[in-house]
Amino acid sequence: xxxxxxxxxxxxxxxxxxxxxxxxxxxxxxxxxxxxxxxxxxxxxxxxxxxxxxxxxxxxxxxxxxxxxxxxxxxxxxxxxxxxxxxxxxxxxx
Amino acid sequence: xxxxxxxxxxxxxxxxxxxxxxxxxxxxxxxxxxxxxxxxxxxxxxxxxxxxxxxxxxxxxxxxxxxxxxxxxxxxxxxxxxxxxxxxxxxxxxxxxxxxxxxxxxxxxxxxxxxxxxxxxxxxxxxxxxxxxxxxxxxxxxxxxxxxxxxxxxxxxxxxxxxxxxxxxxxxxxxxxxxxxxxxxxxxxxxxxxxxxxxxxxxxxxxxxxxxxxxxxxxxxxxxxxxxxxxxxxxxxxxxxxxxxxxxxxxxxxxxxxxxxxxxxxxxxxxxxxxxxxxxxxxxxxxxxxxxxxxxxxxxxxxxxxxxxxxxxxxxxxxxxxxxxxxxxxxxxxxxxxxxxxxxxxxxxxxxxxxxxxxxxxxxxxxxxxxxxxxxxxxxxxxxxxxxxxxxxxxxxxxxxxxxxxxxxxxxxxxxxxxxxxxxxxxxxxxxxxxxxxxxxxxxxxxxxxxxx
Numbered sequence: 277x278x279x280x281x282x283x284x285x286x287x288x289x290x291x292x293x294x295x296x297x298x299x300x301x302x303x304x305x306x307x308x309x310x311x312x313x314x315x316x317x318x319x320x321x322x323x324x325x326x327x328x329x330x331x332x333x334x335x336x337x338x339x340x341x342x343x344x345x346x347x348x349x350x351x352x353x354x355x356x357x358x359x360x361x362x363x364x365x366x367x368x369x370x
Numbered sequence: 371x372x373x374x375x376x377x378x379x380x381x382x383x384x385x386x387x388x389x390x391x392x393x394x395x396x397x398x399x400x401x402x403x404x405x406x407x408x409x410x411x412x413x414x415x416x417x418x419x420x421x422x423x424x425x426x427x428x429x430x431x432x433x434x435x436x437x438x439x440x441x442x443x444x445x446x447x448x449x450x451x452x453x454x455x456x457x458x459x460x461x462x463x464x465x466x467x468x469x470x471x472x473x474x475x476x477x478x479x480x481x482x483x484x485x486x487x488x489x490x491x492x493x494x495x496x497x498x499x500x501x502x503x504x505x506x507x508x509x510x511x512x513x514x515x516x517x518x519x520x521x522x523x524x525x526x527x528x529x530x531x532x533x534x535x536x537x538x539x540x541x542x543x544x545x546x547x548x549x550x551x552x553x554x555x556x557x558x559x560x561x562x563x564x565x566x567x568x569x570x571x572x573x574x575x576x577x578x579x580x581x582x583x584x585x586x587x588x589x590x591x592x593x594x595x596x597x598x599x600x601x602x603x604x605x606x607x608x609x610x611x612x613x614x615x616x617x618x619x620x621x622x623x624x625x626x627x628x629x630x631x632x633x634x635x636x637x638x639x640x641x642x643x644x645x646x647x648x649x650x651x652x653x654x655x656x657x658x659x660x661x662x663x664x665x666x667x668x669x670x671x672x673x674x675x676x677x678x679x680x681x682x683x684x685x686x687x688x689x690x691x692x693x694x695x696x697x698x699x700x701x702x703x704x705x706x707x708x709x710x711x712x713x714x715x716x717x718x719x720x721x722x723x724x725x726x727x728x729x730x731x732x733x734x735x736x737x738x739x740x741x742x743x744x745x746x747x748x749x750x751x752x753x754x755x756x757x758x759x760x761x762x763x764x765x766x767x768x769x770x771x772x773x774x775x776x777x778x779x780x781x782x783x784x785x786x787x788x789x790x791x792x793x794x795x796x797x798x799x800x801x802x803x804x805x806x807x808x809x810x811x812x813x814x815x816x817x818x819x820x821x822x823x
Contacts, residue, residue: 277603277621279500279501279519279520279603279621279622280511280515280517280518280519280520281517281518281520281521281544282516282517283512283516283517283518283542283543283544284422284516284542285416285420285421285422285515285516286516287421288419288420289419304417304419305416305417305418305419305420305515306515307515310511310515310517313500314517317500317501317602317603318500318602318603322498322748324747324748325748327498328499328500328602328603329498329500329745330500330501330603331503331507332502332503332504332507332745332784333488333489333503333504333506333507333783333784334503334504334506334507334510334511335411335488335506335507335510336404336814337488337632337780337783337784338488338504338745338780338783338784339746339778339779339780339814339815340745340746340779340780340784342779354510355404357417
């Protein structure tokens with residue numbers, strides 16, 4: 277069950293990306309956080325406890341919503357807009 | 371940049387009105403803003419391809435939002451506007467900026483800091499679970515992304531934002547399972563005389579609350595969250611209704627206890643701070659016009675103390691007039707006086723708000739040892755208490771050095787208030803005696819590849 281629910285603004289252009297190896301769709305203007313959490317339940321796992329995290333403040337202050345891509349780059353999900361072809365991972369670092 | 375070489379940090383209501391006043395006096399300020407579009411948090415604009423009318427985004431504040439947006443649109447060709455740009459360090463005469471992964475230096479001769487605020491949060495067990503967000507976050511999700519944080523949402527904490535966000539969610543079609551306000555009805559009644567100083571604002575607050583109750587949303591006063599339930603995400607909430615424990619099912623929780631100012635840049639610039647009992651925080655000192663203790667630095671808006679968005683507009687304009695005046699530019703003294711009078715009236719109303727939604731001063735005494743205080747470094751209340759007990763630490767930066775609380779990626783933005791409360795309680799000192807976390811550059815994480823020191 278996704279964490280976030282779209283209530284409005286759903287007529288936007290779709291954007292294809294890859295989430296944990298599976299094809300996924302977001303909408304143009306989604307942040308990475310919205311793109312991931314309208315499909316899933318977490319953005320990352322804590323590097324200390326491995327517990328799931330899904331952000332907290334959504335305004336670039338708490339630094340809790342980092343998500344990485346398959347190349348290892350990290351994005352602050354609440355303030356990065358999703359782009360077509362992004363390959364995002366929400367699991368713990370191997 | 372030209373003339374007085376002014377930089378304005380922030381493009382919310384304070385920064386926009388400051389820039390507007392500067393332009394009106396022939397200046398071409400640089401306006402640096404972390405967001406991609408102007409408006410700040412309160413009047414945040416969704417991405418350009420979103421279509422909803424402003425009335426649906428800003429409700430009763432539509433006129434205000436349009437005023438601020440329109441003011442910025444009207445001057446944007448006459449300023450050096452730098453959106454998407456973080457000020458990550460500040461020193462006399464120079465700022466370090468980060469834009470699209472690259473760090474650059476921006477000189478200034480005079481500076482207006484309008485850095486805004488974030489939620490003030492007092493955590494409860496389970497608050498790191500996916501589905502638990504700050505009240506501000508719940509509002510950003512809806513306003514800027516058209517999303518609700520869940521399908522059955524509990525809102526908790528206290529403050530005007532609690533009722534506003536609950537109302538906005540219910541009105542947008544989300545199910546609000548309950549509103550849990552730690553303030554009691556008696557607090558609100560006692561605050562009425564002061565709140566009547568701004569009857570229109572009071573009326574809005576009463577309207578949200580009445581609307582929620584008329585639409586069947588349970589509003590509990592003197593209530594507080596005890597534990598978010600679930601292992602991978604929120605599945606419910608255990609909460610306290612006065613002395614009784616209750617439980618309810620929900621898939622999201624939004625909570626917060628009013629706002630806290632973003633003071634790091636003023637701190638890095640050496641602006642002197644003082645403890646402000648009403649806001650229960652150390653804040654950079656400013657005179658009625660917004661002059662800080664540092665000659666070239668001016669402060670406006672919630673970043674220098676929470677006064678709300680309307681006051682931010684007045685304070686931004688007033689600070690710009692003060693800057694111009696100090697630089698020898700002739701300004702309209704009557705206008706400056708009117709702005710100061712308005713700000714003084716808001717101060718009375720603010721005292722009423724603190725009475726109506728008092729800070730839960732018993733929070734630190736009641737939280738369990740296993741409560742995580744710091745999300746970044748995962749440090750618990752028990753670890754903080756043990757450090758105080760074992761070392762006799764009585765100062766927040768000492769506690770930070772000992773435990774790493776406030777040292778993580780957020781630099782204490784999220785945990786700082788809670789850590790100070792735990793320290794004060796554990797050491798038996800009043801909250802004003804335990805100090806404040808010192809600002810450190812970079813004030814937010816920057817990539818190594820930015821080429822910065």
